[in-house]
Amino acid sequence: MDQVVGPKYGSRGGAGKAYNQSFAREVYRNVDSGEEIKMCMQCGVCAASCPLKEKMDFSPRKIFTLIRAGQREKVLSSQAIMLCTSCYSCKVRCPRKVPVVDVMHGLAHYALRQGYKPRAETALFGQKFWGNIYRLGRIDEKDVALRYFLGHGLGQGIKLMMENKNMGIGMLWYKRMKILPERPIKNVKSLRKMLDKAKAMGKGGAV
């Protein structure tokens, strides 16, 4: 039986909620790098190191403590797990060497696999980004953007294109984007094989 009920906190007049470890165990078992959470000592360095701290509903520290508290819904439907941009500030500073970035990505994958869509936008972008990598072995900025915009539907897509027009022109001007389509890398088929294998191992795919 997975359902382990620990001591009841606040039994002296408190809420008296049972401490449920089943979700923590689910994470340790199924989430890539999930077990590393055990090392967390709740210092809060990750939370304050994150460049997206103002956008996150829960800081990584809070996510870890919610996992330990068995708050499955809150964690898997949180915005935070989809927001990580892999800047690695938290991972570098973590005094317990928790690979925070890997855990956040692991949780995002797991949430999507479980049918949660915490941030449809981010998931859509991830999908198109991944599609590009899979087809070309590299990113074609205008192609990703176009597919992402049109993923919102035709009307909304055109609106988004107009909104981002100046950025596109800027990128062309500074040669961060080509006018002509990008060509696939050499031997892109081998790359696809690798990506397929990774996906089969549960280590890849779009977030």
Add this chain to the structure above:
Amino acid sequence: MGDKKSILIVGGGMSGLTSAIEAAEVGFDVVIVEKNPYLGGRVAQLYQYFPKLCPPNCGLEINFKRTKSSPRISFYTLAEVEQISGEEGNYQVTIKTKPRFINDQCTGCNKCAEVCPVERSNDFNYGLDKTKAAYLPYAMAFPMQYVIDGSVCHGKACAKCVEVCNYQAIDLEMQPETITLNVGAIVWAAGWNPYDAVKLENYGFGQYANVITNVMMERLCADNGPTQGKILRPSDQKEVEKVAFIQCAGSRDENHLAYCSGICCLASLKQSTYVREKNPNAQAFIYFIDIRAQGKLEDFFVKVKQDEKLSLVKSKIALITEDPATKNLILEGEDTQSGERIRETVDMVVLATGMEPATATVKVPAEVAYDDYGFIVSDQDQKGIYGAGCIKRPADVAGVVQDATGAALRAIQSVVRR
């Protein structure tokens, strides 16, 4: 010099002095080898002890007096052990001394320093001020004898100090010396170094003038320190109104020192009382992961935290930035009790850096067992060379005095056994 019944003590700080005095007072000859030009070690640099908040001078003075009055204690300053050979009961030790350039005729009159044209960074005050190249390490230095810093002195080309010295105490041609000793046992009490705060990149030590370390804070508060005991921040000598202490600065951190130094929480609590005592309007903040005040020291924690102008915040600070206009510091973290983000602006930051054993960098020139962090391990099979004090574990002064007494006993056993 020396004999098989004598004991070598390496390090003349609180541990070394204690071992030396304990062994000498039961009738064994001891030789202290000290790297600095003075005895007393890091205790001499403290302003107050916790939990009693009394000055360390009186305890040190008693130990100096016992050292001076014991015919069985001799010591070398500016000296380091270079080589050890032999075994328990019979060691040959080579000691190298650096020239002091001032002999024991010195009366401490300060005339040499008055005329000396060269300045040097004052290492006793952790570089917070300067002394002349001819200087007295600190007001209560033992031996009470000036010293000339050979690395900056102009030598015979200048020699102004030689002219003014009325006691023929200055000899600019003094040379390094090599001394060989025969001893029966060795106590290694080389002490500790504060963890190098420059390595904590997100805290800006060395980059922002008003980020200092806890050992510097002791000097800043000491009456014989660079500011005569006023807490003036380094950038503009302004009296501080808001001071933040950051705990575990490099401690309990897998990227730096993985262990807890055990004393820094108490030291910061103590230093927060300095801030409050010297300026009743000042505010102090202590940012911590956990406050570790063990045993009876918890009473001190309970007492200090009563102060309404001391805020204890459970958060490891992630980043310090400087406001370039005011040189104030902005701290960012997450209060892990309220869950709220912290953004606090303060006048000065004190990093509570931990203790690294001297043997993390310079090993004993003989076979000795260390743990993963370079502390000497007490090994029952390791006879003849014994660690004492902070070379074995991070500890407070009371702890090292007990440990050094134990080390003295083991050293005595080593010389008596044969």
